[in-house]
Amino acid sequence: MKNTNNQKTALVTGGNRGIGRAIVQSLASKGYKVILACRDIEEGLQVSRDIKGDVSVVQIELSTPKILAKQIRKIDANFPQIDILVNNAGVCEERNFSTLSTSDLMYSMQVNALSVYELIQFFANNMSQRGYGRIVNVSSGWGTFYEGLCGPTAYSISKATLNAITKVAAQNYSSVVKINAMCPGWVRTRMGSNAATKPPEQAAETVIWLATLNEDGPSGKIFRDKKPINW
Numbered sequence: 001m002k003n004t005n006n007q008k009t010a011l012v013t014g015g016n017r018g019i020g021r022a023i024v025q026s027l028a029s030k031g032y033k034v035i036l037a038c039r040d041i042e043e044g045l046q047v048s049r050d051i052k053g054d055v056s057v058v059q060i061e062l063s064t065p066k067i068l069a070k071q072i073r074k075i076d077a078n079f080p081q082i083d084i085l086v087n088n089a090g091v092c093e094e095r096n097f098s099t100l101s102t103s104d105l106m107y108s109m110q111v112n113a114l115s116v117y118e119l120i121q122f123f124a125n126n127m128s129q130r131g132y133g134r135i136v137n138v139s140s141g142w143g144t145f146y147e148g149l150c151g152p153t154a155y156s157i158s159k160a161t162l163n164a165i166t167k168v169a170a171q172n173y174s175s176v177v178k179i180n181a182m183c184p185g186w187v188r189t190r191m192g193s194n195a196a197t198k199p200p201e202q203a204a205e206t207v208i209w210l211a212t213l214n215e216d217g218p219s220g221k222i223f224r225d226k227k228p229i230n231w
């Protein structure tokens with residue numbers, strides 16, 4: 001399954017619905033080979049059938065480190081060249097500080113942040129060796145100190161950690177691997193609800209821009225609507 005032409009390969013987590021699905025659709029329409037990573041393979045296959053382009057489906061469960069490590073190795077064995085990694089999957093636990101247990105906090109930390117650390121470490125090392133890589137972490141303004149960390153407790157803490165991972169990871173790789181975060185805004189998905197203001201396709205635009213940055217593009221920053229925001 002090694003690429004024989006210059007077609008770049010993108011791995012997108014949570015590609016089965018919401019913003020992730022819009023990212024998969026957009027990258028596939030632009031001619032990228034897309035690996036749609038999701039928990040339910042059947043659901044992923046159904047989505048891939050509805051999308052025109054080169055889309056493969058792999059299983060990824062971010063909440064359990066041991067399972068995730070195995071799944072990453074399997075993805076690597078089947079797709080040895082990942083050029084673009086979009087860490088989109090996430091959860092929003094609604095409980096607040098006074099009722100959220102440490103184990104519930106840890107679940108959000110694992111899905112929203114620590115799994116991303118694991119994925120970046122694995123794929124960025126390979127990207128660095130090959131001299132090209134783009135990594136986009138779908139984060140949130142609720143995870144920025146600048147905007148007050150004012151979301152639900154586990155969400156804000158885990159997205160703040162994701163932002164820190166983004167900045168630290170970018171510092172650890174040369175500029176051939178560009179690692180950025182973005183806030184999609186309030187988006188009409190299961191997480192964002194029908195009341196949200198943005199369609200997923202619009203939220204995906206900033207992701208696609210960061211996933212396809214030129215050599216002189218930024219790294220170690222966070223964006224909303226293609227403009228930098230403060231951490």
Ligand SMILES: NC(=O)c1ccc[n+]([C@@H]2O[C@H](COP(=O)([O-])OP(=O)(O)OC[C@H]3O[C@@H](n4cnc5c(N)ncnc54)[C@H](OP(=O)(O)O)[C@@H]3O)[C@@H](O)[C@H]2O)c1
Nearest residue numbers: 014018019039061062063088089090186187189190191192
């Ligand atoms: N919607 C918004 O307004 C908004 C605002 C700011 C940031 N974001 C961020 O945007 C990203 C995408 O969110 P969305 O709005 O598209 O939400 P969504 O429709 O709820 O989609 C969430 C995705 O994450 C996947 N996921 C959840 N837990 C997982 C786990 N343990 N392992 C693997 N995959 C898991 C889900 O898979 P299943 O289908 O299997 O559950 C689904 O594909 C998230 O990181 C979110 O924090 C969204």
